[in-house]
Amino acid sequence: MRADLTLAPVRDVAVQRARWPLVAGIGGPALLLALLLAVPVLNARLELLSVHMLLVLAAAAFTAVVTVWMGLVGVRQRNAEVILLSLAFGSLGLVYGVHGLATPEVGVMGHVGHSGMDMTGAAATSALDAEYGTATLPAAAQLGAMLAAAWLLLSSVPATNSVVRAVLTLRGWLPGVWVAALIGLGTMIFMPEVAGVLAPTGVPERLVILAVTVGLGLWAAARYWRSWRYTRFPLQLSVVYAGGWLALAQLVIVLNLAWTLSWWVYHVLLVGVSAALLTGLIAQYRDRDVPVGAAVRGLWNNDPDEVLAAGISAPVRALIAQVEAHDPYTAGHAHRVTLYALDLARALGCSPEALRVITQGGILHDLGKLDVPTGVLNHPGRLSGADWTLVRQHPSAGVERAQHLGLLPEELGVVRWHHERWDGAGYPDGLYGDQIPLLARILAVADVYDALTSERAYRQPWPATRANAYLQDEAGRAFDPRVVAAWLALHRTEPGLGTTPVLGESRPPLGASAAFGH
Known part of the structure; x- marks a missing residue:
């Protein structure tokens, strides 16, 4: 499995620590049974x-x-x-x-x-x-x-x-x-x-x-x-x-x-x-x-806001932390993007089930960046052809990782297709228009907005007005026009949207990683 190839050494130590209890937990009963079967006098009848x-x-x-x-x-x-x-x-x-x-x-x-x-x-x-x-x-x-x-x-x-x-x-x-x-x-x-x-x-x-x-x-x-x-x-x-x-x-x-x-x-x-x-x-x-x-009791909680605020399991939080450690420019990015996408999905009238989908898909949408070298993610300039190819593979790599976490097909679609473009020039599959699932189109707008308004290795963050102008200009090319219109309407009615606080521990004002085509 590809995910195994990127394990950090400290995680290998954890594997060694878990291996012996596992051997004892399964080998112990096996030895006991072997002893009872080998020595019939020990295998007494007990009715x-x-x-x-x-x-x-x-x-x-x-x-x-x-x-x-x-x-x-x-x-x-x-x-x-x-x-x-x-x-x-x-x-x-x-x-x-x-x-x-x-x-x-x-x-x-x-x-x-x-x-x-x-x-x-x-x-x-x-x-x-x-x-x-x-x-x-x-x-x-x-x-x-x-x-x-x-x-x-x-x-x-x-x-x-x-x-x-x-x-x-x-x-x-x-x-x-x-x-x-x-x-x-x-x-x-x-x-x-x-x-x-x-x-x-x-x-x-x-x-x-x-x-x-x-x-x-x-x-x-x-x-x-x-x-x-x-x-x-x-x-x-x-x-x-x-x-x-x-x-x-x-x-x-x-x-x-x-x-x-x-x-x-x-x-x-x-x-x-x-x-x-x-x-x-x-x-x-x-x-x-x-x-x-x-x-x-928390296992029954399916409110998207509460799940995002406190219901994400500890292992998933650890995975998010691993992504952020791999690329410091993504600190808080997953939470912010998911918050933006939730607000936008509500504005578009998405069902409660769809809100849960975008919550889980959104929080893990950049999981595949663990397969992209840090030097490529933080390259302070235009990427070479080979490096750009690596970057374009991160959505499919994310699905390869996320599918081992129990995510349903709808969430996996959000992870895979959040970099597809309305005009078909996106990646990894070149989908266009309504071929791209609505939730992936929603996340694309939220993802780009946060990328533009966050610090990068090669530039300072854009102000919200400039980022929104970019989204408006790209409506009909990179983004679904209806989704962009809903975003702009939401931003006008909620001017504080661009400064939504990051959930959990306070973080420095860093954001999305370099490039990814935006």
Whole structure:
């Protein structure tokens, strides 16, 4: 991944520090399982039937609730990664639910064997272990885990992927529907006539499901590890643990050592997968100075102004700081441009959803500048052909980076196309007119205004009147005339717009970086 190529040495140190806890977190359970399996006398049988049913059913109910909650958070925060991870979370509920309901003696199948004859005590346990414990139920657990692993992997794929885009078109109601589908699936697994189809019991089929699940889980973990090395997002690191634990859990269930200590370790691993995803999500959006309860409530905040003022996650703020450290002339630029774009989008009657799009796309619109050498960004004169080519690549480089942060296609469009021109002479794709999404056209005006009114390596900032005159002159060539007209009308009614304070820490009066064609 290209983003990995620009990691600073200090970040490599962080990778080394995270690697050993990761090795211990996944390797430790693996060694424990290996020991239990290698020394049968240690792998004692431990039947806690009632405790098992209550704990697993509670986990299933909790998982269903969190799936819907997490999915709605993803929708409100417009984060594809969180939406798809919620479906992985929910898929584990199939494992919990079927496991709990089928607990011998105390579950719904507790007194009825596969033949329909009433049985109790050891006879029931033995029959159910034979009919379900060694066959359908472990296979059902495999099926749920395989679905979870598939969603984990899909969540690591950028929203520009056609399959992910298709899934995300249903994002508003997908979490709830998926929970309902899993409940239906779990119910059908108890029907003998369909159980063999939904949850194959043959050894070859189960080995295939095992291989697929382990492969998907480890693939997802590897992809998230690569992303985390760049982003340092807690949620992404949590998926690395989740993928490893999910793979280990499947090895236990295939060995079918029900009610042994290794079987209980399997349960702990599955709970660990759920806990990792949930805690990773909370840590993603929680500032260290904010209590956990406030952080959870903040996940529901989707007001663009509040998100921009205080709701940007700590990892995203760190990324913005990295961009500003790479090019000091951009200090405060992302916040100012996003503020201007929000005001302009409101003036043009954009929907609340569009305002959230431009907030997230705007704050990260210059992320690709990390791939442009500092000497080129701050070159005090006209750029050479090769250097100008590098600069023109920063929108597409920004998309390459931003797509690993869970941004939806609309936000990625703002990042990619904010340097397109109305007359088609922009970059990187040469779009023109209405081919350029409205939000990208809005951000283009806000971006240029801030660039012109901010200090550069080769000139002093322009006054607001001169910058507005430039925008007016370029309307119909570089910019959408309607957007420029709305900007000028807004500026006339709000004369203080050009001096909107930078949010957060006070910064020196620097602004956008050199050139970028403006």
